[in-house]
Amino acid sequence: MTKILVLNGPNLNLLGTRQPEVYGATTLAMVESACVKHGQMLGMAITCFQSNHEGALIDAIHESKGTQSGLVLNAGAFTHTSIALMDAIASVDLPLVEVHLSNIHAREEFRHKSFIAPVALGQICGFGSQGYLLALDALASHLTAAGLR
């Protein structure tokens, strides 16, 4: 069975507990659970991991090599600053879809730059937690088209 790692970066653990009247009450646990469920529908086994530590995310990406078929990554603020994450992704050579809850290109200038993009299959941003499900759809299609599942 196709295995996919859904990775979340800094501050995403606070999802749903922060200003729920604004950002909605969907917690990270709920997002991850929705991913697992959506994965089942697509025939993909989803593992989830979140960390506020750049090094822990790099470690997780390294470990995905040989054990996972693809990655979904919301690197949060590391998106704009972490060349180390970019290199980690390039090192494992797995298809990766970049996700952002908000439309980063409609926010502050420094959020337009992504160090993840050059090593990602594609980017999905602005659709809140639904973006993760769209990312899984995209990954499923890609793996099928590439004969990788």
Add this chain to the structure above:
Amino acid sequence: MTKILVLNGPNLNLLGTRQPEVYGATTLAMVESACVKHGQMLGMAITCFQSNHEGALIDAIHESKGTQSGLVLNAGAFTHTSIALMDAIASVDLPLVEVHLSNIHAREEFRHKSFIAPVALGQICGFGSQGYLLALDALASHLTAAGLR
């Protein structure tokens, strides 16, 4: 029934007829047809329009006001240069999803900038023609969540 306009900008009419061994044999007609079919599944009536003329795209966006519930736009190269398109979208105040076949953030620096993004719901890029279907999914969810259908 929810009505959606799928807009394609300059050079996208050549889709599928240009270096098919590289870009695939999917023509714009096939993409548009897949959109219509995917729309039916989502309960959305899809209209499609392509032009190499910036003015014609602006006219089409204007006309969508009051007749459409949302837009999917692949503005091609105009994405990076057309403030007029940005203003047109802001003027009609309809939810719009920005789509790109390729991952524009992994290409030349001048393709990273999007004048569409600040007035779009979100952006999907890098997944080829499947991006249009993901955009329709995102638009359907948004309209439902916002009580607009």
Add this chain to the structure above:
Amino acid sequence: MTKILVLNGPNLNLLGTRQPEVYGATTLAMVESACVKHGQMLGMAITCFQSNHEGALIDAIHESKGTQSGLVLNAGAFTHTSIALMDAIASVDLPLVEVHLSNIHAREEFRHKSFIAPVALGQICGFGSQGYLLALDALASHLTAAGLR
């Protein structure tokens, strides 16, 4: 009788029909009608044209050569991007007043740059539709002072 062309660029056709509670209910037709009336007072015959097509605006500028004594131009978003419009104005060598409804220098950085300014007599911005009438006043004075009427 002195003949003046009042040219409006992209999205200005939506004037008055978009968020009237915010921008007011003055339509482009009303603005153009006010220009015609104000022109009569100044002894100037006003012709009006609007297009969302950069090429159509260039064609109109070309045609004004030999048939008009001056131009009033609100190039909308093309102000900030169109070197072609700048060259067109330079080609016909007629006095032109640049108008903007909003104070473009108080908005986003990319709206501060004008490719029209280097070939315009002067610029009037921030006074809404009244700016067109001030522009006609300025043009009338200029033509009189220059002995062109």
Add this chain to the structure above:
Amino acid sequence: MTKILVLNGPNLNLLGTRQPEVYGATTLAMVESACVKHGQMLGMAITCFQSNHEGALIDAIHESKGTQSGLVLNAGAFTHTSIALMDAIASVDLPLVEVHLSNIHAREEFRHKSFIAPVALGQICGFGSQGYLLALDALASHLTAAGLR
């Protein structure tokens, strides 16, 4: 009766006395006198002040609070460098029209930037001394429309 302060910044005291064969023979006194006369026609009492001292201009702006209904300001070279003037205008919260004799956007790059613009109603430039009269017209219309006279 509506009271308006017409403020002129550095070097504008030399108007008309410098290279009259080029810039014309209109002195600052004549411009101010024309403003007073044009104000009478518009039902506005005009006071005029010029200084080469940035501090004196700031003082004058401060004093206009509670005594004037609006301002016309040609800040000369301070336009491009004085954040203090910008803050002064923001402090008194009066409608202000920015005027320049020449079309500053058609001159050296460093004259394109205006620190006055973000706190001004609008800008009029390129029409010589007539610009002051157009500014008074614009201010009169604004005050009437805003029910401030």
Add this chain to the structure above:
Amino acid sequence: MTKILVLNGPNLNLLGTRQPEVYGATTLAMVESACVKHGQMLGMAITCFQSNHEGALIDAIHESKGTQSGLVLNAGAFTHTSIALMDAIASVDLPLVEVHLSNIHAREEFRHKSFIAPVALGQICGFGSQGYLLALDALASHLTAAGLR
């Protein structure tokens, strides 16, 4: 017989009718006629097209695919701003020579940048209307050397 399309962009229709004492009296018709004649000498059938509409130029480039062996393009002001034209040229994959009447690298900074150059065989600028004939010479040599005629 080798077929070549000579394309001219915005404002080039005014050639020869504008300030003939400065720019010379050579009209666009005369340039095109000289191209046709020079083409005959080189064994190439020349078709000419001019438009002030970016979209029309893109359409013409698209249509040249499969019907022409090469292109000569003076994109005028679009040279510096049109990524869409660049993409159109890349799409049709035909040899193209970029021509400019004036030496664009000796003019304003914003005219030094060419979006056409990265997809052109080469660039010829500064030689007035003779540049078109040199471009045809270059194209003829290229096609011969590449065994394309």
Add this chain to the structure above:
Amino acid sequence: MTKILVLNGPNLNLLGTRQPEVYGATTLAMVESACVKHGQMLGMAITCFQSNHEGALIDAIHESKGTQSGLVLNAGAFTHTSIALMDAIASVDLPLVEVHLSNIHAREEFRHKSFIAPVALGQICGFGSQGYLLALDALASHLTAAGLR
């Protein structure tokens, strides 16, 4: 009792042990102890934490939510690079005072930029270890004025 977290970032653990003849012999322990004592005077219970790990600092900020009334942060070098820390602070929505031992605006250009500033109440820099005590004073006043204690 008001609870305040005093956070120190990378390399601040070396305080006082490095070149004491230059930087003085005040160790981090002494600074933290002075903070606790000063807090007692202000009626505030001070907790201290230092880490060279960006992730650990983010975790600590997250945990302060609901348990602390405010933060004092010397983010060291992360000040200039960590968007993740900025987002963490914005997420917990607690008043935070930014402290630096040295006057960062008088040092290398890259130390002038602070990603902490946009989400901080204010900044105190250049006063060595005394800056922490001033920060506690400022925080105490702010909490009192805002009725948060």
Add this chain to the structure above:
Amino acid sequence: MTKILVLNGPNLNLLGTRQPEVYGATTLAMVESACVKHGQMLGMAITCFQSNHEGALIDAIHESKGTQSGLVLNAGAFTHTSIALMDAIASVDLPLVEVHLSNIHAREEFRHKSFIAPVALGQICGFGSQGYLLALDALASHLTAAGLR
């Protein structure tokens, strides 16, 4: 007795009289009076001066040489533009604390730059009028530590 000059720059004379419902009702006179009182507590005699004239501030700084032991300076908008003030401070070689009512690093980009910082002991910003008192505390500690009182 230690003597300290508290200097305020352009527009700070309006403090408290401008939009009191927003900025509070504390006037400059009240701030200066609080400084004098706080100075008494610290054993420092405070003199206060405010001017909207850059030259007057420079003169005051020059005069402080030999008569004062230190300075507190809120240079307002001159902070970002006045190299002359920077040079004046460097010339008198007295310890100076830079104060700003608002957190300048959280405002417009052009307010992040300080020409005062390179010649100041340190900077305190974002704490409103309390910042002046913190500045006096910092100055007192510095003078004591340096054996200057």
Add this chain to the structure above:
Amino acid sequence: MTKILVLNGPNLNLLGTRQPEVYGATTLAMVESACVKHGQMLGMAITCFQSNHEGALIDAIHESKGTQSGLVLNAGAFTHTSIALMDAIASVDLPLVEVHLSNIHAREEFRHKSFIAPVALGQICGFGSQGYLLALDALASHLTAAGLR
């Protein structure tokens, strides 16, 4: 007799009284006196003026029109920021030599830019107070060569 105004800008009044062991004991009075004496040798009557007020310098430049044959200006820090001074010099149309005590091109980047240079005959910097005498020599030669004395 040829009359020359020697103008000094902000902070130059402190010359000689500040760190005399470093900068030497030459005061501004001594520099001015040396200028007068050197002027006598060159047959030029020297007037001297110093101010820390930009406005006062502008006033002095205006007044030199018609009364002086040339100017020597050390604008101090205003050199790098004052467009108003540049415009004042351009307005009076007198030959002016720019002087700096230090070699400004060997100091901080922001001291390399001179707004005086574009309207000055030439620049002399780096030779301390001798620079003024060299400037008078240069001015004398220029006036003689130009037949202005």
Add this chain to the structure above:
Amino acid sequence: MTKILVLNGPNLNLLGTRQPEVYGATTLAMVESACVKHGQMLGMAITCFQSNHEGALIDAIHESKGTQSGLVLNAGAFTHTSIALMDAIASVDLPLVEVHLSNIHAREEFRHKSFIAPVALGQICGFGSQGYLLALDALASHLTAAGLR
């Protein structure tokens, strides 16, 4: 005996296991082992450490103070972004040689910048794993020349 710490940053743990046909089959363990062996030859005891965590690298640098005589550091991607690492190295004041496997100055622009360089003895890049041995040679010479061993 001279003790040297060889530090490796993010992603270097993957050395040799990633695309061995391209990058060679030399693993990090083999590199470290070669360093130890080369160190023996030079009379230096080598300790090795690798981490993907910036904080762990900072901790290791801190711990080297007083226990090691020098460092060899390949900071990987942190080279280009970590001011915290730079500060850590400056804090321990030990001679450090910067190593990179690839010639970073021949790669993407963002890899040309090194925050390690300003606090390093020197830099060696582009020679693959041999670079570490050259670094040890350089360090040995430096320590000998400086009388530090």
Add this chain to the structure above:
Amino acid sequence: MTKILVLNGPNLNLLGTRQPEVYGATTLAMVESACVKHGQMLGMAITCFQSNHEGALIDAIHESKGTQSGLVLNAGAFTHTSIALMDAIASVDLPLVEVHLSNIHAREEFRHKSFIAPVALGQICGFGSQGYLLALDALASHLTAAGLR
């Protein structure tokens, strides 16, 4: 008879001997010989000179004054860096055509800038050694049109 100097700059002596399977086997001698022959056809006597020394090229340009009617220059890498060559060309005031073998505007950013262009008649690039012949054609036409032969 019209005399023309064909100048080649650094590294062009290696033409044809370097990677002939890529760049072709045309040597500089062959290019120069083709120039001479083409010149005969155009009634122009061609002299050729190549040097890797900037100074030698400047000397050659100086010597062309009074002895040559025009120049063809491929300055190689000096094109992008040599202001001295630009000044040399401006000094001799002869018509010069700038040639490049490759399309410099399609290569690295630093090759887009030409210091030769502002003092050249025009530029021809991208057509390999044929560019020299086109340059001679252009020069011949120019000299004829200008009545210089």
Add this chain to the structure above:
Amino acid sequence: MTKILVLNGPNLNLLGTRQPEVYGATTLAMVESACVKHGQMLGMAITCFQSNHEGALIDAIHESKGTQSGLVLNAGAFTHTSIALMDAIASVDLPLVEVHLSNIHAREEFRHKSFIAPVALGQICGFGSQGYLLALDALASHLTAAGLR
């Protein structure tokens, strides 16, 4: 026997004769002699050349083609400015190691840029004259590994 050319650029002839108490007494002759000796140890015949003339260095590089197996180059100040040297190295297609006595990345910003790097095997800087010997070591290893000796 493997032949290597050691090239030194501008000002390196002064090595050892300039401020020997600071830079040491090692002259260029001594460095070159050490290279020859070290080469013998590595089985490489070393030839040395120094020039202050960019053209002479280019000539020497050209001549190394076919006669040498590799190069060691300290281009001095030409490193940062000479595209011509870069092109020369690319033309001869020999392995080259870039050496600098000082750590150029720790000096002025303009010394960080190297035009040599993109065509060099690697770079060694900051180790004084020992860098040349390390470069020979690196070159020896490279040639052996690549089977070129």
Add this chain to the structure above:
Amino acid sequence: MTKILVLNGPNLNLLGTRQPEVYGATTLAMVESACVKHGQMLGMAITCFQSNHEGALIDAIHESKGTQSGLVLNAGAFTHTSIALMDAIASVDLPLVEVHLSNIHAREEFRHKSFIAPVALGQICGFGSQGYLLALDALASHLTAAGLR
């Protein structure tokens, strides 16, 4: 007797022979002769050298060490590009005065930058050939004041 070298860089050999009606008829020989004569008056023996070769100028500067007491340098266009010249001057550690015929700060932006300035005593520009004599005056004063003659 004090010995001074007057060095002239590229294109200055053409002085006086180029457009004499514009630049005057003063040749380089005349300038050098005036320098020699002026030197005699100042008790300084002047040697002159001009070259269009950067390397020859560097050689000359090197040779001045130990034989000359100071230099006057007009580096022409090399002023703006030659780091090698800057390093050469720093190497010989002799007082040098930078001269330019024109006011380089009033010309094109790229002529404002001087690589000579950071290693020069001072700069004199804009006074034509008289600048050389002023430079000798400045050098004489400096050498006297520094007790170097």
